[in-house]
Amino acid sequence: MRNLGLAAVLVSAIATVAFASAQAQTVDRDSALTDLRILSADDMDGRGTGTEGAERARAYITGRFEEIGILPAFEDYEHDFSYERQGASHDAINLVGYIEGTSDSDTVMIVTAHYDHLGHCGGQICNGADDNASGVAAMLAIAADFVANPPEHDVYFAALDAEEVGLQGARALVSDFPVALERLALNVNLDMLGYQEESELPAAGAFHYPFLRERVDRAGAVEGITLIQGYDSPEWGENGDWTYASDHGPFHRAGIPFIYYGVDFHQHYHQPTDEYEVIHYDFFVGATQTVMDAVRLFDSELDAIREDRDAARAERPTKPGMGQ
Numbered sequence: 001m002r003n004l005g006l007a008a009v010l011v012s013a014i015a016t017v018a019f020a021s022a023q024a025q026t027v028d029r030d031s032a033l034t035d036l037r038i039l040s041a042d043d044m045d046g047r048g049t050g051t052e053g054a055e056r057a058r059a060y061i062t063g064r065f066e067e068i069g070i071l072p073a074f075e076d077y078e079h080d081f082s083y084e085r086q087g088a089s090h091d092a093i094n095l096v097g098y099i100e101g102t103s104d105s106d107t108v109m110i111v112t113a114h115y116d117h118l119g120h121c122g123g124q125i126c127n128g129a130d131d132n133a134s135g136v137a138a139m140l141a142i143a144a145d146f147v148a149n150p151p152e153h154d155v156y157f158a159a160l161d162a163e164e165v166g167l168q169g170a171r172a173l174v175s176d177f178p179v180a181l182e183r184l185a186l187n188v189n190l191d192m193l194g195y196q197e198e199s200e201l202p203a204a205g206a207f208h209y210p211f212l213r214e215r216v217d218r219a220g221a222v223e224g225i226t227l228i229q230g231y232d233s234p235e236w237g238e239n240g241d242w243t244y245a246s247d248h249g250p251f252h253r254a255g256i257p258f259i260y261y262g263v264d265f266h267q268h269y270h271q272p273t274d275e276y277e278v279i280h281y282d283f284f285v286g287a288t289q290t291v292m293d294a295v296r297l298f299d300s301e302l303d304a305i306r307e308d309r310d311a312a313r314a315e316r317p318t319k320p321g322m323g324q
């Protein structure tokens with residue numbers, strides 16, 4: 001009887017796992033918060049580009065890419081590049097991988113989140129929990145869900161370096177993308193998903209790519225999150241137009257449609273107090289789930305998004321900033 005009982009429990013457990021896998025599409029809260037906590041720990045020393053702290057962050061993210069089952073986009077995940085700043089050349093490293101889609105479409109999408117931060121500021125470690133350990137943790141959660149429930153299209157995932165010094169990682173990746181840029185229909189960029197006393201989650205980009213507006217609305221938001229489309233045009237004011245505020249900027253400049261999810265500036269922005277302890281955990285998990293649902297919808301309509309992109313380009317062939 002004992003053995004039969006155990007067998008019944010095992011069968012039941014297997015059935016539960018299979019059901020959970022088919023359903024999935026739910027953020028693993030503990031795993032996501034663990035990634036956020038580890039990436040924003042003092043041990044990472046603020047993840048300044050070119051520092052040992054950034055190297056430790058890369059080692060952690062690489063391990064998570066492998067564990068999740070993301071395939072390397074280059075010879076391995078590392079995309080080395082250098083950039084010029086203040087009269088000197090600096091080296092930096094993006095981490096890029098992808099998950100294979102189930103369809104034979106050659107259209108692809110990329111989810112990006114920068115892992116670098118300021119290193120030290122005000123004489124202290126700036127841990128950058130919201131900016132942007134939160135975005136990297138959300139990206140990893142989405143990737144894990146896409147491995148469990150494969151997308152229709154190849155979806156790339158990039159932990160970008162040197163964002164804080166001028167969106168350098170995104171610039172480098174756009175100019176050295178692993179497949180023809182023409183095939184890239186959408187960039188979903190995540191930067192600051194962890195701190196929000198209210199419920200607002202801005203989604204920017206549809207001003208430039210109106211065919212995304214209805215799709216972002218239809219993807220909607222989970223309970224506790226209020227999605228606000230905007231922050232992407234001059235009418236939002238000098239600090240309210242985020243068109244070039246984060247890594248989606250270089251994608252946009254190359255004519256790639258983008259949606260950027262990230263909270264507004266707040267009291268801990270670029271301060272030593274942007275630590276794991278101040279993160280609004282429920283908001284972060286809700287925002288991550290909201291983005292996961294949206295990325296799932298974008299994947300299911302990615303070929304139509306690409307067609308809409310091409311139609312928009314044909315209408316505005318001289319759009320300033322294209323192809324730079």
Ligand SMILES: [Zn+2]
Pocket residue numbers: 114131132163191192246
């Ligand atoms: Zn940031």
